[in-house]
Amino acid sequence: MPKIVDHDERRRSLIEATWRVIAREGIASATTRGIAREAGCSSGVLAHYFADKAELMASAMLAAHAEVHARLDPGLTGLASVRQYMLECLPLDARRRFLAVVEVSFWGQAVGNPRLVELYADEVQGFRSRIRTRLEHAAERGELRPDVDVEAVVHELHVLNDGLSLQAALSPHRAPAEQQTALVDAVLDRIRRAGP
Amino acid sequence: MPKIVDHDERRRSLIEATWRVIAREGIASATTRGIAREAGCSSGVLAHYFADKAELMASAMLAAHAEVHARLDPGLTGLASVRQYMLECLPLDARRRFLAVVEVSFWGQAVGNPRLVELYADEVQGFRSRIRTRLEHAAERGELRPDVDVEAVVHELHVLNDGLSLQAALSPHRAPAEQQTALVDAVLDRIRRAGP
Amino acid sequence: MPKIVDHDERRRSLIEATWRVIAREGIASATTRGIAREAGCSSGVLAHYFADKAELMASAMLAAHAEVHARLDPGLTGLASVRQYMLECLPLDARRRFLAVVEVSFWGQAVGNPRLVELYADEVQGFRSRIRTRLEHAAERGELRPDVDVEAVVHELHVLNDGLSLQAALSPHRAPAEQQTALVDAVLDRIRRAGP
Amino acid sequence: MPKIVDHDERRRSLIEATWRVIAREGIASATTRGIAREAGCSSGVLAHYFADKAELMASAMLAAHAEVHARLDPGLTGLASVRQYMLECLPLDARRRFLAVVEVSFWGQAVGNPRLVELYADEVQGFRSRIRTRLEHAAERGELRPDVDVEAVVHELHVLNDGLSLQAALSPHRAPAEQQTALVDAVLDRIRRAGP
DNA sequence: CATGAATGAGTGTTCATTCAT
């Protein structure tokens, strides 16, 4: 009987080691050796769980996104769910600032790397779809002012999210949580139909 | 008798070659040899103009920023100059989309690189100062609504600029010039004192 | 209670897997993992049947030779048995062309590898002994012309065998079976005493 | 002005170092590091002269062949030139036994390596063409018995050459020069038209 | 006996940097 190993957990621990190395030393210094050392195993072990470094890196990017989306409250609807989703994605606490650092590190890797650009584009599309669906739902429920251009709002929130991720990564003292929340709420207030 | 060379022009051509290589192949693939080849010179020549690769890269980042700020019309004042400055910084045409790609490439390099973070922070501070000064000038002239928080607007424009740069780099088909301009104008409209 | 396994049969199946991998991918690409996969078992199983890769490889070479010599008709004597033996050794059909490919692959491994050279030398000595014994028997029976130098004929047949093995391995379209047979028969005709 | 280097000579010295390492340690142990050490330079220098190891190895094979063919006397014609060419190709002295060892090492590498097979096939074709042309010339001059099948003789000499190369590589004590020469002469005697 | 996860030395290759010319 072979050694019992939880394959997914092992991948997960390697991906988290990758995140830590990227955040601490930069993606340019994230070597397979360093990642293995950070994960507390030998360098050869990476080959068991990832075809090569590119697959490890791509998985690390996807996993960072997945973690952000993992904890949505399915009970919310309409504009409240738009707000909740945005607040989940923003770097509001230490953990998500950490993930924002990882995220920003991948942006520069994607330039000139069609495979990563494509992967990233799919992720962006997913992000925007989730926002859009929630906004459309809010519109159906009459929560939005009638002149709101949903696509423009999707775009504005997307730009807001990326800009705040960068600030969290490179200017961590700026953009405290309240300021981020205020920017989101300002957008939502502008599109919300005036109450009775 | 040494060859007559314009030292600054040579540095400039190496920096532009660096930009092109970064934009085309990605910053991870931007080697000194590749940059020298792109510039049409031998690899050793870099040593004459830059202490090492780190200095070349830092110079390339600063030069990209400098180009953006180079063509401001000093005649404008108040809110009009805020608008003009933002429109200069945004990736509205092919040249500035190209520079945005370069810019985004540097963000990921800065993570985990204190020297580059510091340099980048200075640049950001400069950008924000120029916005802030213009906004304060507009306030003094009574162009702003009295309840406007200048610092919050600086922050909002800064986030907007970074988010749009990323979109230009990784989703070039999104965010056409008009949409970018509209986002800036929306911010300015919100803070502008209602006219007579 | 240990699983019942035919030890020799298992070794045999691993050796045949080794042959297939060598013939298909080249000896430089014949890894223990690849051989285990080809044999349909895990990589660790090799350790139960072979001390290490060198022993597996040496066994594979010896087994390839053994297969060629396995099917000699003991009823033949004299020159006829020389001819039969040569025709058994030559790459006359697909199976023996396959074994010739394996054989040629080992030649290059033996260079600079004293252990393998020695093993190979023993095999060559066996091959030549069998030819020599048969020729001497033919001489005793008066089948050879009186001026024949048996050792020189052994050498000529040996050279012929190796040269044809190489052609089978690297130029499979050349040297069809009839041509190979003709070359052997030409040698035998030259040494055969003129009939009555 | 750059360091003055004879590019071809440098390639040559690296190829000769490759030959020595292959002959001494075997092609499986011929690493780029070992070759560089044998050549007395750093490992990185190989990249200046060969795209990769495969190109180095292919060049080493071609160069070994080229050396053999380099010293033909253009004055000879007919059967005498066939003999001379064969005697140039055979491993008759220490230098050519050395090259034969290199040659044999490549045979096993070619198996399962289409690129190398193709390269080798071209070399074989060249060898056979040179033999064939000389034989046809001899036939035109009436030096051959009228029933000689030129293609069969080409084949026989080819097989002879390869078989003797292998013996020189793996059984260096066998096949002294006189015996090799005798085998060639036996073939030539059989095809030579009886003199007046 | 068999598994396959783990090891870690070794490989081919890349690359920033140095320096004789």
Next chain:
DNA sequence: TATGAATGAACACTCATTCAT
């Protein structure tokens, strides 16, 4: 100044081998 050959450390990756299960 400029060249490009040379260096050698560092890289991602491979692989024979070991061993807990």
